[in-house]
Amino acid sequence: MIKTLLCAALIATSVTAARADDADVKLVYDQALPNVSGKSMKAVLVEYAPGGTSPAHTHPKSAFIYATVLEGAIRSQVNEGPVKTYRAGESFSEFPGDRHAVSENASKTERARLLAIFVVDTNEKDLTTYAK
Numbered sequence: 001m002i003k004t005l006l007c008a009a010l011i012a013t014s015v016t017a018a019r020a021d022d023a024d025v026k027l028v029y030d031q032a033l034p035n036v037s038g039k040s041m042k043a044v045l046v047e048y049a050p051g052g053t054s055p056a057h058t059h060p061k062s063a064f065i066y067a068t069v070l071e072g073a074i075r076s077q078v079n080e081g082p083v084k085t086y087r088a089g090e091s092f093s094e095f096p097g098d099r100h101a102v103s104e105n106a107s108k109t110e111r112a113r114l115l116a117i118f119v120v121d122t123n124e125k126d127l128t129t130y131a132k
Helices: 002-011
Strands: 016-020 023-032 039-048 064-071 073-078 084-087 091-094 099-105 112-121
Touching: 039 099, 064 084, 073 091, 073 112, 084 091
Parallel strands: none
Antiparallel strands: 016 023, 023 039, 039 112, 064 091, 064 112, 073 084, 073 099
């Protein structure tokens, strides 16, 4: 299933796009779940320039997120946990209400890409709220 989502996400047309510092964020998949009323699966492709970062942020309280690094390495910190580096092929999860304190490219010379798959309330349009 993940392989199918990954392929669909990478070839799908971007529906929305946002820019966060040196990260390009695109919604690449959006599908209501036919067997879970009111829930959807949404996939977001995050592309970091070398040395790129995203500000601290949260996601909707209904969101469970499964993220996979597609290319390069991503430094990540969720809540008050340790800062970890995830390399291509490695994954992590974020739970409803988590705060993503650090999200950045671990390299100053190579780009990095991350696919984040959300299971979220269908009516959620803003998937990321940046800290002020």
